[in-house]
Amino acid sequence: MKWNKVTAILLAAMLVVLTACSSSGSKDGASDVDVIKVWTYPVHGNYKDDIAKSVAEFHAKHPNIRIEYELLTWAEGPKKFDVALNAGSPPDIYYHGVSGQYVDTGLALNLDPYMTAEIVSDYLPGVLDKAKIQGKQYGLPMYQYQWAWSANQRILEEAGIDWRKIQKEGWTWSEFKTEAKKMVKDLPDGSKQYGIVTDATTTDFIEMLARSSGLVDVVDRDGKFIWNDERMLETLKFIRSLVDEGIMPKETAAIDPAKRVEYFYNGKTGIASKGLPYYDVMLETRAKDIDAGKIKGEKIEHVYLPIPYKDGGKWQATVGGEGYVGFRQKDDKGEQHAKNTFLVMDWLTKGVHGGNSASELCVPFARQSQIDAFKGKDSRGKPHNKIAAEINQSHGVPSSDLFVDAKVSASKKKFIEQAQKPMQQALFSGSRTPEQIFEEFKNKGEQLFR
Known part of the structure; x- marks a missing residue:
């Protein structure tokens, strides 16, 4: 009976240690699967299928990171996000243009530490500027609206x-x-x-x-x-x-x-x-x-x-860049989680993943990798309207x-x-x-x- 009590105490202690390690691994994204929450919208007609495919491909490439995404409605989504942001628990990634109000909360993720030369050079000239607040990068554009x-x-x-x-x-x-x-x-x-x-x-x-x-x-x-x-x-x-x-x-x-x-x-x-x-x-x-x-x-x-x-x-x-904005939470999940958040943002905006939206919306691409992914493919939209959009874009003035x-x-x-x-x-x-x-x-x- 005495031996059972000692064993029980030891087992309980081990459980506490294991739980602490598990929590630490989840927070830092080092040992356990790190969950990145994405809130987005039905950007275009096939977006639901497109993002599902992009997420599946990401999971195959990064098994230690899991993307949990939710498609919000245009009518109710902004309200839901505002409530979450004000409570200090926004999603890690939100589909939107950048806003000074996000920065004001102190929760918007400054992306500059994670912007590699390769990513910067992949963006077309001037596009990244459309997702900056006072010179700091807070968003990654998926297309030029x-x-x-x-x-x-x-x-x-x-x-x-x-x-x-x-x-x-x-x-x-x-x-x-x-x-x-x-x-x-x-x-x-x-x-x-x-x-x-x-x-x-x-x-x-x-x-x-x-x-x-x-x-x-x-x-x-x-x-x-x-x-x-x-x-x-x-x-x-x-x-x-x-x-x-x-x-x-x-x-x-x-x-x-x-x-x-x-x-x-x-x-x-x-x-x-x-x-x-x-x-x-x-x-x-x-x-x-x-x-x-x-x-x-x-x-x-x-x-x-x-x-x-x-x-x-x-x-x-009236022009701008629209894509994904990154966030920390009041209960910060650590630097590795922030790096993983950026990794997901980059994935969802580059190549065919981000280019799908630009192609479907018939608006200019944001990244060279998007252009390369759609080279030789049928382009959506009427030629005269695509030319008109390019001319209009050249007269754009940022907010x-x-x-x-x-x-x-x-x-x-x-x-x-x-x-x-x-x-x-x-x-x-x-x-x-x-x-x-x-x-x-x-x-x-x-x-x-x-």
Whole structure:
């Protein structure tokens, strides 16, 4: 009986030691399998299959590291991530562009110690800069994104609009209004066809037009608030004139993103705001569904158009780099875990793994290894739209978020939520004049950016 007690005590002690060693191995990633958590989104139609294949290939190559990934929804994912980040327990890797708010938490992983010369040289010139905050690398871009407008080729050509010229040379605000008015008409069913339709819930319409007026962002690279410039008032007046002159629907204030797409799919507008080259693939899939009798509607030939710029100004496009951002947790898991996190980030963004997204979205590649992986393969997207995307990319201006500190970035977010969103609703509805909204912007800016 005494011997059994001694044995039990020894066994318990050994169990404690083994547990401690196991925990240490998991934390440092040295002896046990290190789990790297990835939160991402359905980036394109085949992304679920693509990432599953990439993860399986990684596991075969690195059996000591296991990737646990979760596909979030676009609607709820950002909220889930914010909750986790604020709690100090974000995933190791998150699909997003870099943000000063992430850096402000102290949890964003500075990637500079892990950036080898080979990885740096694999990225195309200027691409890595799109994932830096104040010169430090916090993200690895998977592709180079860009936003512009999408148009219905049939409607453009029926209105006699030379869209190929616009794709190559761009257009001014006045030129846009002249062309857009040509597309406005009454349709046989009693409805109206508009020149352009946007929604009142997302903020990009005002932001892109403000950028095209010369105001790159809410703040400049030095963190100075610039939406108090008279060019902002001109932008607001221009947008309001699109409603007043019938180029946009009078009910724009009640249109959400789904309704905006409905206008476009139903041939009720020549142009839909916030377009990207990926519409080529989306509309191709939609055309197959129409042929198969799954849905009814017009098979739309997509035209990718740049944002018009203020007369006397210059073409300035909305571009950036999107991919993966790395994080530590409040309960830090050690340096080896951080190295493994970076290893996974590099794997998911290089070669065919990252190139799949660029190819499917019809946007420029981020890395030479992606270009090499897709050499000789069929390229997605229509040739004229791919050329238009390359031209648009050459006019790109990066967000000021890449240069300002975290405090300014946080103030910018508050400005968008507290001033921009409510005031754009007022602008579209006509409940406030452009002048009144401009004053609101100036007052809020003075309050937040002191």
